[in-house]
Amino acid sequence: MSARSDPPGAAGETTGQVPDDWLFDPLTALPSRTLFMERLEQCLADRRSPGPITAVFYVDIDHFKDINENLGYEAGDELLLAVAKRLQDTLRPADTVARLTADEFGLVLDDLSDIAQAMTVARRITHCLEEPLSVSQLDVFVTASIGIALESDQRENAELLLHNALEAKDRAKAKEDGGCEVFHTGLASEALQRLQLEQEIRRALEEDELSLRYQPIVELSTREVIGAEALVRWEHPTRGTLAPVEFFPLAEATGLIVPLGKFVLDHVCRQARAWQLAGATSAGMRINVNLSPKQLLEGDVTSDVAQVLSHSSLESDSLVLELAESAVLENLELASKLAVGLDRLGVQLAIDDFGKDLTSIDFVLRSPVRALKLNRSLVDGVETQENNRAVIRHICSLAHERDIRVTAVGVETEAQLDRLDELGCDCAQGFLFYRPMSGEDVAQVLSKAATRPPA
Numbered sequence: 001m002s003a004r005s006d007p008p009g010a011a012g013e014t015t016g017q018v019p020d021d022w023l024f025d026p027l028t029a030l031p032s033r034t035l036f037m038e039r040l041e042q043c044l045a046d047r048r049s050p051g052p053i054t055a056v057f058y059v060d061i062d063h064f065k066d067i068n069e070n071l072g073y074e075a076g077d078e079l080l081l082a083v084a085k086r087l088q089d090t091l092r093p094a095d096t097v098a099r100l101t102a103d104e105f106g107l108v109l110d111d112l113s114d115i116a117q118a119m120t121v122a123r124r125i126t127h128c129l130e131e132p133l134s135v136s137q138l139d140v141f142v143t144a145s146i147g148i149a150l151e152s153d154q155r156e157n158a159e160l161l162l163h164n165a166l167e168a169k170d171r172a173k174a175k176e177d178g179g180c181e182v183f184h185t186g187l188a189s190e191a192l193q194r195l196q197l198e199q200e201i202r203r204a205l206e207e208d209e210l211s212l213r214y215q216p217i218v219e220l221s222t223r224e225v226i227g228a229e230a231l232v233r234w235e236h237p238t239r240g241t242l243a244p245v246e247f248f249p250l251a252e253a254t255g256l257i258v259p260l261g262k263f264v265l266d267h268v269c270r271q272a273r274a275w276q277l278a279g280a281t282s283a284g285m286r287i288n289v290n291l292s293p294k295q296l297l298e299g300d301v302t303s304d305v306a307q308v309l310s311h312s313s314l315e316s317d318s319l320v321l322e323l324a325e326s327a328v329l330e331n332l333e334l335a336s337k338l339a340v341g342l343d344r345l346g347v348q349l350a351i352d353d354f355g356k357d358l359t360s361i362d363f364v365l366r367s368p369v370r371a372l373k374l375n376r377s378l379v380d381g382v383e384t385q386e387n388n389r390a391v392i393r394h395i396c397s398l399a400h401e402r403d404i405r406v407t408a409v410g411v412e413t414e415a416q417l418d419r420l421d422e423l424g425c426d427c428a429q430g431f432l433f434y435r436p437m438s439g440e441d442v443a444q445v446l447s448k449a450a451t452r453p454p455a
Contacts (some may be wrong), residue, residue, distance in 0.1 A: 025099040028084040029076055036098035040158040043110045055118045057107035058147040058165040059087070059125065061175060064103035068141065069332060075136040082133040084144065090128045091121070106162065115150060115182060122146050122180045135138050135346065145173035149183040167194070170253075193252060200236070201247060201256050205263060209235050212267060213436035217288070217407060217429045220421050225449040227320070229288040229429065230268045230269065231436050234259070248292070257292045258299050265289055269312040269319065271439055276318070280447040288320040288350065293327040296334050302341035309345070311403050316346030320371060324353045325360050338369050343368035350407075355391055361398060372399055374425070376410040382419045389423060396424030 007365045023035040031039065043054045061083060068076040080103070087097045087105060096108040100137070112118055125146060132139035147169025149161050164183040172181040177234060204210055214228040234242040251257040272287045295301055301321075309316055328335040328351060339349045350371035351364065356376050364372065376407065381388040392408075399406050411430030420428060434445065 002341060006347065008199065009161070028081055028099050030084055030105075031098040033098065033100050033106070033406060036096060036100065036108065037158050037162070039096050040108050040161065041420075043108060044156075044158060044161070047151065052111040052113060053151050054111045054161075055107075055112050055121075055148060055150045056161050056165040057109065057118075057122070057125070058100075058149075058162070058169040059103075059105040059107065059170055060145045060147075061103040062143045062145055062173070064142075065330060067135070071136055071138070071140075071327050078135045079140060079142070082135065083129070086128045086133075087125065090124050096376070108167075118150060118182070119180070122148060126180070144174075145169055146180040147183065148171055148180065186274050197247065197250055198254050200255070201234075201251055201254075201260075204234055205256070205259055209237070210260070210263060211241075212264065212271070212439060214287075214439060215429055216434045216442060216443035217427050218433050219427050220417070220425060225445055226284065227286040227288065228442050228446065229322070230264060230290075252292055252294050253377050255294060255298065257294045261292055261295045261299070262304060262308075265314070266308050269308045269314045272318055273312045273314040275443055275446060276314070278443075280443045281318075284347070284447070285446060285449075286318055286320045288322050290322045290352065291327075293330065294322070296323065296327055296331055296338060301338055302345065305342065305347055306345055309347075317348070320348045320350050322350045322352040323354060324374065325351050326353065328363055329360055330359060332363060335363065339367040339369060352409075355395055358391070361395075364404065365398070365402070369404060371407060372403050373407045373409050373429075379408050379410050379416060379430075382423070383413075383415050389419065392420070392425070393422045396426075400424065409418045 023032055024030065026034050040054070040056065045056060061079075064076065064079070067079050079101070084097065084099065084105070086109070091097060091107065091109070092273045094110065096106075098106045098108075098128055100106045108123060109118070123146065125223040129142055129144055132141050134140075147165045149156075149164035149168060151161060168181040168183040172179050172258065211233050213231045213233055215231060216225045217227045217229060218224065219226045232244060234247055236242050248257065251260055268287055268289050272281070291301060305319070305321070308314075311321070323335065323338070342349050347371035349368070350373055351360065351369055352373045353375045354360065354372045356373040363369070374392065374395070378388050378392055382392065392406075396406050406424065407427040407429060408416075408425045409429050410418065411428045411432045413432060415430060417432060438444070
């Protein structure tokens with residue numbers, strides 16, 4: 001095996017059964033994930049016990065999105081090419097360097113003596129990236145988060161060994177300064193639980209174990225229900241009803257959040273249309289659906305929404321999509337394109353968890369955003385913290401200048417509600433009014449609001 005693999009079509013690399021572009025990354029010419037796994041499987045098949053061991057390195061370039069957003073995608077490609085070369089030059093000719101995802105590389109190192117040798121390699125990788133990289137005629141400095149997994153007497157297969165390296169990488173990335181983490185037996189139980197949960201999420205999507213709850217949204221000036229937010233739940237066959245916090249993080253990490261998000265969008269739109277046909281909702285009532293950062297990065301949200309609206313016959317102005325403020329700030333260009341695309345469809349975009357980082361106000365002022373949902377910490381402290389009240393007042397003032405409505409989330413007391421009303425909030429959502437409820441129950445709530453005569 002060589003660090004930079006032989007070019008596609010070289011003897012021994014392809015058999016004609018697998019297309020070359022499946023085996024090699026078109027940008028870096030490194031092995032793809034498919035070829036990486038083949039080589040790792042071969043190393044594990046050839047192992048001898050006792051004897052040398054195989055190690056998998058998972059290398060994640062830190063803050064790669066910043067390069068793309070600030071210097072452009074061509075600069076990002078230059079950076080990836082430079083990092084790929086640095087990694088190849090640092091390793092032995094027999095080691096494999098592959099590109100696994102946009103900014104992540106996988107390494108297979110065979111015939112290592114022990115963990116100490118693996119750590120020596122990790123230090124060499126860290127050191128090789130300390131020197132500046134030339135990108136768009138600029139010196140760019142990068143760091144990497146590295147996860148290492150070594151085969152053991154448990155005789156791991158290739159998938160598990162790579163998964164273990166990913167687990168270790170995630171631990172390294174969670175630290176402020178990145179660095180390197182080695183998968184150890186203390187993580188094994190957690191890793192197996194995550195693998196099992198991932199398989200169960202896939203089954204939940206296939207077997208229709210996901211359900212929806214709805215939390216009504218109230219207009220403060222009239223105290224009337226004007227819509228609801230859709231919230232997904234998992235009706236687990238043995239663990240009961242699970243809230244999103246118990247499975248969304250893993251769904252996000254594995255990419256399963258994308259099909260899960262499509263499931264929610266499709267079901268909500270069909271349900272909302274059924275309510276309209278039954279007379280349970282009136283004109284102007286909207287249903288809010290949450291988007292995940294992964295959907296923004298990997299999905300074609302605008303196309304998905306257009307397709308679902310067409311299939312469900314739901315009017316576009318009945319749908320609001322919510323995107324977290326943090327996702328907007330991490331993906332400004334994609335978020336801007338999404339806002340414009342949804343606006344052309346007639347679908348409203350709301351920024352959720354708004355107010356933690358007021359730099360996002362710039363995005364709101366130059367993009368077709370139609371609603372803001374306040375960060376819950378602002379609402380929690382609205383009674384006692386003058387800073388919170390000042391921030392909310394400022395947000396409401398700017399929003400109203402652009403005809404953007406502001407919703408307070410997590411309202412639990414009348415005192416909070418009075419303060420929020422004084423500060424200019426338009427709507428509220430929380431246990432003070434309604435808890436999340438089933439589709440049948442929220443239909444009754446919406447129907448009462450729709451049939452109530454105007455004051």
